[in-house]
Amino acid sequence: MKITLAGILQRSEAKVDDLSALKVLVTPRSFGQSDQKLFETLQKSVGEVIYNPYGRALTSEEVSDLLKDCDGYIAGVDAIDARAIENANKLKVIARYGVGVDKVDLEAAKSRGVTVTNTPRANAQSVAELALGLTLSLLRQIPFATNQTRNGDWPRIKGLSLEGKTVGLVGFGMIGRKFAGLLGGFGCRVLAYDLFPDVEAATDIGVELTALGTLVANADIVSLHLPFNKNTEKLIDSKLLSTMKAGSYLINTSRGGIVDENALIEALSSGHLAGAGLDVLSEEPPLADHPLLKMDKVLVTPHSGSHSDGATNAMGWTALEDCLAVLSGREPKFKVV
Numbered sequence: 346m347k348i349t350l351a352g353i354l355q356r357s358e359a360k361v362d363d364l365s366a367l368k369v370l371v372t373p374r375s376f377g378q379s380d381q382k383l384f385e386t387l388q389k390s391v392g393e394v395i396y397n398p399y400g401r402a403l404t405s406e407e408v409s410d411l412l413k414d415c416d417g418y419i420a421g422v423d424a425i426d427a428r429a430i431e432n433a434n435k436l437k438v439i440a441r442y443g444v445g446v447d448k449v450d451l452e453a454a455k456s457r458g459v460t461v462t463n464t465p466r467a468n469a470q471s472v473a474e475l476a477l478g479l480t481l482s483l484l485r486q487i488p489f490a491t492n493q494t495r496n497g498d499w500p501r502i503k504g505l506s507l508e509g510k511t512v513g514l515v516g517f518g519m520i521g522r523k524f525a526g527l528l529g530g531f532g533c534r535v536l537a538y539d540l541f542p543d544v545e546a547a548t549d550i551g552v553e554l555t556a557l558g559t560l561v562a563n564a565d566i567v568s569l570h571l572p573f574n575k576n577t578e579k580l581i582d583s584k585l586l587s588t589m590k591a592g593s594y595l596i597n598t599s600r601g602g603i604v605d606e607n608a609l610i611e612a613l614s615s616g617h618l619a620g621a622g623l624d625v626l627s628e629e630p631p632l633a634d635h636p637l638l639k640m641d642k643v644l645v646t647p648h649s650g651s652h653s654d655g656a657t658n659a660m661g662w663t664a665l666e667d668c669l670a671v672l673s674g675r676e677p678k679f680k681v682v
Contacts, residue, residue, distance in 0.1 A: 364391045370411050372397040373421035373442040376661050379654040383661045405429045417668045427453035438671035440664040447573040451682045461681040462667040464660045471656035473523035476568050476598045479622030483594050508532045513564030517542050521570035525550045536560045566594045573600035583608035592619045598650045601627040610636050624650045
């Protein structure tokens with residue numbers, strides 16, 4: 346589906362008069378940063394808009410306080426548990442600005458008749474590009490080389506070429522498929538594992554679908570593209586890490602909880618893994634003394650996979666459209682519950 350600005354504006358403003366008495370909370374910090382029309386459209390469509398006063402993801406208590414008397418909620422990665430929802434006496438919709446809904450208590454929302462939506466296609470390209478960037482940075486030691494040069498050195502660094510390497514995608518949804526497409530220009534062999542694989546897409550892109558064990562045993566780079574839930578929590582544990590190829594790399598742009606971080610630290614410290622590129626951690630932001638932050642062979646970025654102009658615009662318009670759809674009594678496009 347191609348999202349067009351004109352189409353969203355037309356649908357979003359269809360019942361402006363019906364929404365003039367409603368209040369909406371908006372917490373994502375990047376909402377509207379690349380397109381001021383998002384602010385204009387929302388503020389013209391409803392009676393009152395409240396923006397994130399903290400400049401960070403909100404705690405359950407903060408969400409609870411801000412949601413009082415709100416009819417709609419365009420939500421970032423805030424803690425939206427049962428406690429946060431129970432005092433939202435007028436809330437009709439939680440429109441997640443992003444894909445993951447692991448921070449939302451879906452049962453609590455459903456029990457109170459609150460619709461939850463997300464933006465499943467909006468950030469796929471952006472996250473895939475970051476996964477590629479982390480991969481190239483690790484293989485060519487770009488951050489290390491830059492720092493050494495700035496410090497007055499001129500090191501001779503032996504990098505690795507991505508060409509000819511085997512890349513394993515754990516998860517072959519929209520982001521995994523986008524990453525596979527990007528890898529097509531590098532002459533890689535691409536393996537993928539997914540519980541419900543898209544065989545046609547794999548064939549079209551030239552991806553080999555395989556079992557998880559086969560993938561990690563053969564891949565030079567393993568990249569994670571899974572949702573976080575009870576089935577994927579600490580899926581990447583000490584046993585699985587030990588079966589990865591010696592000298593291989595792990596990339597995680599999905600959710601930190603998918604990886605057992607203690608096991609990852611051990612695999613890196615022992616030299617079994619050559620490095621890791623992590624856009625996500627189990628606790629965000631991490632404590633300053635987190636061991637992964639101290640390791641030269643680890644690159645950590647601040648959960649910024651979706652922080653590009655293209656992704657934030659698409660997430661903003663998709664979340665806004667579905668929020669206004671529910672408030673207008675219409676069916677949203679991307680309903681979760």
